[in-house]
Amino acid sequence: MAGEPQDDCLFCKIVAGQIPATIVRETETTVAFRDINPQAPTHVLVIPKAHHRDAAALAAAEPAVAADVLRETQAVAGEEKLESYRIVFNTGSGAGQTVWHAHAHVLGGRGLEWPPG
Ligand code: 5GP
Ligand code: ZN
Numbered sequence: 001m002a003g004e005p006q007d008d009c010l011f012c013k014i015v016a017g018q019i020p021a022t023i024v025r026e027t028e029t030t031v032a033f034r035d036i037n038p039q040a041p042t043h044v045l046v047i048p049k050a051h052h053r054d055a056a057a058l059a060a061a062e063p064a065v066a067a068d069v070l071r072e073t074q075a076v077a078g079e080e081k082l083e084s085y086r087i088v089f090n091t092g093s094g095a096g097q098t099v100w101h102a103h104a105h106v107l108g109g110r111g112l113e114w115p116p117g
Contacts, residue, residue, distance in 0.1 A: 003050040011101035015049045029068045041109030042080045046072045055089035058102040073106050082108035
């Protein structure tokens with residue numbers, strides 16, 4: 001069921017503490033942790049604790065939690081003292097999504113070209 005933990009989901013396992021992660025922030029509805037393969041000096045993932053396959057599904061099912069995720073990206077950027085940063089929701093395999101649990105990338109600490117590749 002939408003929102004319920006999935007046994008085969010890596011990020012649900014991080015939420016449950018079954019896989020270690022470097023957690024930088026946690027709220028009632030979200031967890032923020034460092035990406036295992038950082039693409040910038042700051043590369044943090046902000047996820048809802050509830051399982052939704054991507055950001056669009058999260059926004060449709062639980063818009064208040066989607067807003068929590070967005071608010072947490074801003075909190076991470078503040079804690080990391082990022083003046084400029086990028087928030088990315090890869091949505092669909094053609095856009096590079098590899099983990100099917102909604103997540104926002106917070107990237108910063110270096111110049112970020114636009115448009116991205
Ligand atoms: P996507 O490609 O789906 O937008 O992003 C998934 C992200 O999850 C990638 O940047 C990848 O490096 C990160 N990732 C994959 N496995 C793990 C893991 O076990 N721990 C952490 N912290 N990040 C992971
Ligand atoms: Zn999940």
